[in-house]
Every structure is written in C-alpha cells, then in structure tokens.
Amino acid sequence: MADQRTEISALGEFGLIDYLTKNIEILNPSTVLGVGDDAAVVDHAGMQTVLSTDMLVEGIHFDLAYSPLKYLGYKAVSVNLSDIYAMNATPTQILLSIACSNRFSVEALHDFYEGVYLACEQYQVDLVGGDTAASQKGLIISVTAAGQVAPDKFVTRTGAQVNDLICVSGELGNAYLGLLLLEREKKIWIETPSVQPDFEQSKWAIEKLLKPTARQDVIEWLATQKIIPTAMIDISDGLSSEILHIAKQSKKGIRLYEDKLPFHAQADELAGKFNLNPTTVAMNGGEDYELLFTIPQKDFQKIAESKLVSVIGFVTDQEKGNKLITTAGQEVPITAQGWQNFG
Amino acid sequence: MADQRTEISALGEFGLIDYLTKNIEILNPSTVLGVGDDAAVVDHAGMQTVLSTDMLVEGIHFDLAYSPLKYLGYKAVSVNLSDIYAMNATPTQILLSIACSNRFSVEALHDFYEGVYLACEQYQVDLVGGDTAASQKGLIISVTAAGQVAPDKFVTRTGAQVNDLICVSGELGNAYLGLLLLEREKKIWIETPSVQPDFEQSKWAIEKLLKPTARQDVIEWLATQKIIPTAMIDISDGLSSEILHIAKQSKKGIRLYEDKLPFHAQADELAGKFNLNPTTVAMNGGEDYELLFTIPQKDFQKIAESKLVSVIGFVTDQEKGNKLITTAGQEVPITAQGWQNFG
Numbered sequence: 087m088a089d090q091r092t093e094i095s096a097l098g099e100f101g102l103i104d105y106l107t108k109n110i111e112i113l114n115p116s117t118v119l120g121v122g123d124d125a126a127v128v129d130h131a132g133m134q135t136v137l138s139t140d141m142l143v144e145g146i147h148f149d150l151a152y153s154p155l156k157y158l159g160y161k162a163v164s165v166n167l168s169d170i171y172a173m174n175a176t177p178t179q180i181l182l183s184i185a186c187s188n189r190f191s192v193e194a195l196h197d198f199y200e201g202v203y204l205a206c207e208q209y210q211v212d213l214v215g216g217d218t219a220a221s222q223k224g225l226i227i228s229v230t231a232a233g234q235v236a237p238d239k240f241v242t243r244t245g246a247q248v249n250d251l252i253c254v255s256g257e258l259g260n261a262y263l264g265l266l267l268l269e270r271e272k273k274i275w276i277e278t279p280s281v282q283p284d285f286e287q288s289k290w291a292i293e294k295l296l297k298p299t300a301r302q303d304v305i306e307w308l309a310t311q312k313i314i315p316t317a318m319i320d321i322s323d324g325l326s327s328e329i330l331h332i333a334k335q336s337k338k339g340i341r342l343y344e345d346k347l348p349f350h351a352q353a354d355e356l357a358g359k360f361n362l363n364p365t366t367v368a369m370n371g372g373e374d375y376e377l378l379f380t381i382p383q384k385d386f387q388k389i390a391e392s393k394l395v396s397v398i399g400f401v402t403d404q405e406k407g408n409k410l411i412t413t414a415g416q417e418v419p420i421t422a423q424g425w426q427n428f429g
Numbered sequence: 430m431a432d433q434r435t436e437i438s439a440l441g442e443f444g445l446i447d448y449l450t451k452n453i454e455i456l457n458p459s460t461v462l463g464v465g466d467d468a469a470v471v472d473h474a475g476m477q478t479v480l481s482t483d484m485l486v487e488g489i490h491f492d493l494a495y496s497p498l499k500y501l502g503y504k505a506v507s508v509n510l511s512d513i514y515a516m517n518a519t520p521t522q523i524l525l526s527i528a529c530s531n532r533f534s535v536e537a538l539h540d541f542y543e544g545v546y547l548a549c550e551q552y553q554v555d556l557v558g559g560d561t562a563a564s565q566k567g568l569i570i571s572v573t574a575a576g577q578v579a580p581d582k583f584v585t586r587t588g589a590q591v592n593d594l595i596c597v598s599g600e601l602g603n604a605y606l607g608l609l610l611l612e613r614e615k616k617i618w619i620e621t622p623s624v625q626p627d628f629e630q631s632k633w634a635i636e637k638l639l640k641p642t643a644r645q646d647v648i649e650w651l652a653t654q655k656i657i658p659t660a661m662i663d664i665s666d667g668l669s670s671e672i673l674h675i676a677k678q679s680k681k682g683i684r685l686y687e688d689k690l691p692f693h694a695q696a697d698e699l700a701g702k703f704n705l706n707p708t709t710v711a712m713n714g715g716e717d718y719e720l721l722f723t724i725p726q727k728d729f730q731k732i733a734e735s736k737l738v739s740v741i742g743f744v745t746d747q748e749k750g751n752k753l754i755t756t757a758g759q760e761v762p763i764t765a766q767g768w769q770n771f772g
Contacts, residue, residue: 118477118581118583119583119585123516123585123586123587123678124481124512124513124515124516124586124661124662124663125479125480125481125512125513125515125516125518125574125576126479126480126481127477127478127479127480127516127578127583128477128478128479128480129477129478129580130473130478131474131475131580132474132475134461134470134471134472135470135471135472135473135478135575136468136469136470136471137468137469137470137471137522137524137557137558137573137575138467138468138469138524138558139524139526139558139559139560139571139573140526140560141526141527141528141560141561141562141569141571142562143528143562143563143564143565143569144565145565146528146562146563146564146565147562169467169468170467170468172467172468173466173467173468173470175468179480181480181481181482181573183482183483183484183571184484185484185486185489185569214480215480215481215482216482217482217483217484217571218484219484219485219486219489219490220486220489221486221489221569222486222487222488222489222566222567223565223566223567224565224566226484226486226528226564226569228482228484228526228560228571230480230482230524230573231468232478232480232575233468235470237472237474238461240461240462240470242462242466243466243467244466318467319467320467335466
C-alpha cells in the first residue's frame with residue numbers, strides 16, 4: 087500500500103471506520119454484536135468477563151522510524167492480550183481506538199490494521215468496536231480486551247505462597263536488546279544515511295521488540311497439564327518490577343537465581359556490545375511480554391519437563407525480602423526499575 | 430488543589446495509579462475484581478455484556494482554556510456511558526486510560542479524577558482498570574465502558590420500522606451554542622484579558638457543553654413504561670448525522686418536523702447572536718448526548734405524556750428519502766454534517 091496516499095479527510099470518520107472494519111469476520115459465538123453500533127454485545131453466559139486496557143503513544147512507546155505500522159498493529163493487540171492471558175483467561179473481543187494527525191494516510195492506517203487483523207486471527211479474538219480521532223501530534227493507540235474465564239478460575243498477583251516455585255516463559259531481555267540495537271542504528275543512520283544496517287544476526291532481538299507474541303501457548307499448556315498458577319503477571323516492565331508486584335501484592339519475599347534466568351544463546355555477546363550483561367538487561371529491560379508465575383512445588387516435575395517454561399526461584403516469607411542470588415553466590419536486593427517515561 | 434504542584438515523576442507510574450485509584454469503592458456485585466491486576470473481572474451470569482470505547486484528544490475534542498479538568502473527567506465518563514444507554518443497557522464498569530505531557534501536575538490529574546469519580550457515583554459504575562502514559566503533546570483520554578442487558582434485549586440502530594415515531598430526549602443544540610459562546614469569549618479574552626465574561630445568562634448552554642449528562646433517566650423511564658425502542662442512538666454528532674445512521678442501518682426513510690424540534694426557550698435569541706437559527710444548530714451541532722430513538726405508534730400516548738421526550742417525526746420507506754419538513758412546509762433533504770475533525 088506504500089505507493090498510494092489517500093488523505094483521511096477524503097473518507098471522513100464514518101468512511102474511514104467502514105473502510106477499516108468492512109472485512110471483519112466474527113470468530114467467537116460469544117460475540118453477539120460487533121462493530122457498527124454504539125457498543126458491542128458479548129454473551130459470556132455462566133463465565134466471568136476479564137477486561138484490560140493499554141495505551142500506546144508514538145515517541146513514548148514506539149518509534150515509527152523503525153516500527154513498521156503492520157508490526158505495530160500486531161503488537162498493540164498482542165500487548166493487550168498478554169494481560170488477559172496473565173489472568174489465566176481466554177481473550178475473546180477487543181476494542182481499538184486510534185488518534186492520529188493528518189501526517190498519516192489511509193494506506194498507513196490500512197497497514198496498521200493489517201497487523202491488528204493478523205493478531206485477531208492468530209489469537210482468535212473479534213474486533214468489536216473502537217473510535218478514530220484526530221490528534222495534534224503523532225499516533226496514539228488504545229486497545230481494550232475482554233476475555234472469559236470459568237467462575238473464580240482467574241489468577242491474580244496476590245496468591246503466591248511460601249515455597250512456591252517462580253517460573254517464567256521464554257527468554258528474558260531480548261526485546262530490550264532489540265531496542266538498544268535499533269536506537270544505535272537509528273543514530274548512525276541519521277549521521278550517515280548511506281550505511282545500511284544488517285540485522286540478520288540479531289533478528290531474534292529485533293523481532294521480539296517489534297512483534298512480540300502473547301503467550302497463549304503457555305496458558306494452553308498449563309491448562310492441559312492442569313497446573314493453576316497461584317499468582318501470575320506478564321512482563322512488560324522488566325523482571326525486577328514484575329516480581330516485586332507479585333511479592334508486594336502476595337505479601338511474600340522472593341529469591342531468584344541468576345544462573346537460572348533464561349537467555350538467548352547470543353544474549354551475552356549482544357549485551358556485551360552495550361557494556362551490559364544479560365542479567366541487568368533481563369531485570370530492568372521491558373517489553374518481553376513473557377509470563378511470570380508461581381506454582382506449588384507439587385507441579386515441579388511437569389514444569390521441569392517443559393521447554394516453554396523455566397523455574398527461576400522460589401517464594402519465601404515477606405520479612406526475608408526480595409533478593410537475587412548471583413552466579414557468584416552473592417545476595418543482591420531486587421529493586422524496581424522499569425517504567426521511567428514521565429519526567 | 431490548584432495551589433500545589435507535584436510533578437508526576439515524583440510519584441512514578443505505579444505511585445500515580447495508586448494515588449488516583451486508592452479510594453475506589455466497588456458498587457456492582459458483578460465486579461469480581463477491579464483495579465490492581467492485569468485485568469478486571471466481571472460476572473454477568475446470564476446477562477449479555479455491552480462494550481463501548483471513546484477517545485478524547487485535547488485541542489480536538491476539548492480545550493483546556495475553558496474546560497475545567499473536573500468537568501472534563503465527568504464528561505469523559507458521561508459521553509461513554511451515553512453509548513451504553515443508547516443500547517438500552519445498564520453500564521456497570523469503566524476502564525480509563527490517560528496520556529499526558531509533564532505540563533500536567535498530579536493536582537491537575539486529581540481534579541480530573543474527581544470528575545471521573547463523581548460520574549462513577551452518579552451512574553453507579555465501577556472504575557476497574559486503565560493505563561497512564563506520557564504523551565508528547567496534550568492530554569489524551571480513552572474510556573471503555575461495559576454494561577449489561579438481558580439476553581437479546583439490547584437496542585441497535587437497525588430495527589426502525591415504517592410508521593414508527595421518532596423521539597428525542599431533552600433539548601437540541603444547547604452544547605453547540607455553548608461552544609460558540611466559549612470560542613467567542615476565548616477570542617475576546619486573548620485580545621483583551623481585562624474583560625471578564627458573564628456567563629450567568631447562558632449557563633444552560635455552557636453547562637451542557639462542559640458537563641453533559643448521559644440520559645440514564647430516559648432509559649429508566651422507558652423501562653418503567655415497558656417501551657422498548659425499535660432503534661436507538663445517542664446524539665454526539667448532531668441530529669442530521671445520527672438520524673441518517675438509523676435510516677441507513679434500518680434501511681428506511683425519515684421525516685422530521687422542524688416545528689417539533691425541542692429547543693431551549695432562549696435558543697433562538699442566542700443562536701441569533703451568531704447569525705444562526707436553532708434548527709441549523711440542532712441538525713449540525715454536536716455533543717448534545719441526548720437519546721434519539723424510534724418507537725411503535727402504539728406507545729404514542731405514553732410518550733406524549735412524558736416531559737423527558739419529544740416526538741419529532743416518523744419513519745417511512747427507504748425510497749422516500751430523508752427529509753426535514755420546515756415550519757414553512759418545505760421538504761428539505763437531510764444531509765450528514767457533523768464530525769469534521771480530520772482535514
């Protein structure tokens with residue numbers, strides 16, 4: 087769509103909404119009414135509804151210099167559904183609002199929605215409503231997701247018990263390494279536009295940043311194994327910040343083992359280029375959207391056999407505090423870093 | 430709170446969310462879990478869930494030069510709940526996301542949330558989640574509301590039948606007259622800051638713009654009268670635009686009578702100051718948030734006795750088109766104006 091440029095004003099608001107939503111197919115029987123009225127209608131008879139919302143702002147949460155709009159659409163949905171999965175629920179509907187300046191063409195929004203629909207298909211959710219508006223500057227995206235869960239089977243951050251095992255899906259820190267790489271290349275590119283970056287080697291880091299996947303597979307695997315986490319959260323702000331949420335809200339203490347943290351095989355090498363080590367990146371870098379959860383010890387064997395999940399520590403009494411045991415055997419206090427956008 | 434200025438950075442994101450949400454009281458038994466986890470949980474056992482979302486952007490939808498933040502918080506909620514009522518449903522929960530630049534202090538956000546909580550109390554809805562973010566410019570507000578309705582009792586825009594009566598609540602055009610007034614006074618104030626405007630006479634127009642009320646009372650009254658509208662919409666973009674939505678989506682034609690349109694007693698005088706007449710204002714001005722709906726003729730007597738609602742026309746065959754019958758007896762085609770923010 088890159089060669090065409092249709093001004094949004096040529097369609098008008100209603101034309102734009104029609105254009106962007108005309109091909110929606112309803113996937114969930116629970117979606118009684120989708121886009122096109124004042125509100126969507128959902129039937130979750132006998133189930134509980136889980137609701138979550140996120141806002142993404144250009145220049146704060148993403149940089150269109152290196153975020154293709156299709157990836158961004160995919161990511162906006164993934165990030166939100168990650169919250170629904172983190173409740174141990176199944177997402178079923180989303181609402182999507184965007185505000186953008188007239189710098190954006192209809193084709194640009196088409197690309198963005200391609201990513202949104204790709205995510206809807208992958209996660210089997212219905213886009214059932216939203217709003218489009220003008221903005222004074224940049225692109226602002228707001229996604230709200232609804233999901234369902236059997237009565238009282240949702241998992242919060244408050245239920246971790248002493249001696250529970252702390253588990254995490256996937257690898258940690260990849261998205262932040264991708265961000266460091268892209269920020270560096272952007273700087274080089276601004277100074278010397280003729281230099282073409284070669285990202286092939288670091289695709290694993292860059293793709294994790296630009297099109298992260300919500301861990302639907304982990305939730306489904308936990309269900310087949312009949313493992314119900316005692317507490318769960320998704321990692322949007324870095325491991326430190328997220329495990330402290332569980333610690334605080336469960337009123338427990340935490341022990342994490344540095345040598346158990348799951349890294350990509352090349353994480354050490356790539357982090358080294360930025361004078362960082364993978365542990366610092368994992369603890370403080372954000373946007374991994376992996377699931378962090380606690381399980382009773384009785385489920386250890388099942389987890390140990392899985393390739394989806396690593397055991398990285400255990401839960402202890404609150405008065406014992408929150409500590410990382412380093413590879414050298416030192417106990418380092420875990421402190422919140424993470425989100426620093428204001429200021 | 431106007432004398433204090435706490436930088437948002439002094440609280441951090443989590444501190445800010447805690448600060449803004451610490452006093453929430455859960456009002457609905459259907460709210461199983463509110464703010465403080467990855468997502469909210471709602472139990473609508475046996476009911477259907479209605480979902481709606483809106484985005485409000487500073488400089489596009491509101492002007493902080495004359496919109497007090499408390500009013501704005503109240504309005505952001507009202508506007509969204511208006512969509513839920515327009516489905517003939519009862520709102521139960523909202524999610525609220527805001528993005529703002531560091532021009533805003535914690536006290537400013539406190540004022541905004543005061544309005545939000547006032548609306549929550551008035552409409553008996555629970556704030557169950559949200560997101561806060563930084564913005565590059567201005568304040569952006571996104572509200573999502575969930576409501577409930579008995580299975581298949583929701584009212585869409587598609588069900589209007591030939592010979593149905595077209596009804597509207599309240600008065601039309603007041604909000605737009607308020608906007609014209611405030612825009613004029615803002616201009617005068619910029620040129621001559623010493624001139625203090627006196628709005629006492631036009632309070633009815635200005636308050637309608639700055640703190641509109643969603644018509645919960647009308648929905649409740651319709652329920653007591655056992656009137657179920659065949660189609661319904663709320664007026665956010667002007668009567669023309671909204672009645673055309675019903676016409677198009679119901680595949681019907683429309684007749685409206687100019688002499689039946691409900692105006693404020695001083696609308697003619699105030700519109701005259703801007704060389705407009707109240708009909709033009711009502712047809713094309715937005716933000717009244719009144720309910721526009723169609724009912725079977727059998728319910729005419731009940732409506733005729735109500736002071737909440739006016740009958741302003743009737744539904745006809747689609748091929749007869751959409752027309753306004755003027756006081757002089759002329760038939761004028763109804764055309765969409767309304768929303769012109771892009772461009």
